[in-house]
Amino acid sequence: MTFSGQLRLTKHHGAGNDFLVVLDRDDTVVLSDDVVRLLCDRRRGIGADGVMRARAGSGAAALTMELRNADGSVAEMSGNGIRCLVQAAVEAGWVSPGVVAVATGAGLRHVEFVRHDACHGRGRVDMGRAVLGDVLGPDDLPVEVRSGLRHARLVDMGNPHVVVIGAPVDDKAFAAAGPVLERSVPGRANVEFAWPAAGPDAFEMRVFERGVGETLACGTGSCAVAAAAHDRGLVGAVVRIDNPGGRLEVEIGADGIWLAGPTTKVADVTVDAAALCDEVQVGR
Secondary structure, X not given: OOOOOEEEEEEEEEOOEEEEEEEOOOOOOOOOHHHHHHHHOOOOOOOOOEEEEEEEOOOOOOEEEEEEEOOOOEEOOOHHHHHHHHHHHHHOOOOOOEEEEEEEXXXXXXXXXXXXXXXXXXXEEEOOOOEEEEEOOHXXXXXXXOOOOOEEEEEEOOOEEEEEEOOOOOHHHHHHHHHHHHOOOOOOOEEEEEEEOOOOOEEEEEEXXXXXXXXXXXXXXXXXXXXXXXXXXXXXXXXXXXXXXEEEEEEEEOOEEEEEXXXXXXXXXXXXXXXXXXXXXXXX
């Protein structure tokens, strides 16, 4: 085991994309891959798309964010997750609402956080620039998603994405194409299937996240879809992205992309190390 006694976490979600947050002011908590997988397990553990550890920041950063996917792998950035992390830090009194600078694996990010009450807030996140990569043709994609294809390309939001814009994708096509495209990029990628929604400057999407599988929302993925669609002239500079778990707003500017959306605190959680250790051993 990598911690003893009791581990205290909070659980949050942003548009249904849920995370466990560990506030580790003393920088003493080390979570093994096994523990992360068990904490995120929706039957044997607590259940989440990922685990974040918050530490005190240094330099310009008030906080440092370390993010692990549900399979224990490291992720650079999460637009929904960083809002959850800031909400946890605000509720714990580490930082005040307003602009909070956070050091992430993708660089320094700023979160404009508004606290509504103890459980609800809203954050607007500086997501950095989208780096548009190779355009993909039909032969680069699984056959299940070639029908109705309008545009597909690689997008880097500090983490890698494969964006496929076309017809709405059904469960069968999603399940077949998601894992294939996840592994089509070195180090694996998040995969977004997107299609125009009702109204101007609006898209719907489903996401297959690396190290997790399907999630109810993806902040970096929403930005990647908006950037790819904007480059093709399909949307303007302010884009509504309807994820299965809720709506996110993306603003594309000359100096980068901003993501805005809600944040909800779900619960305070206390985990007994001895009990968790027993579960880890059983799981093996």
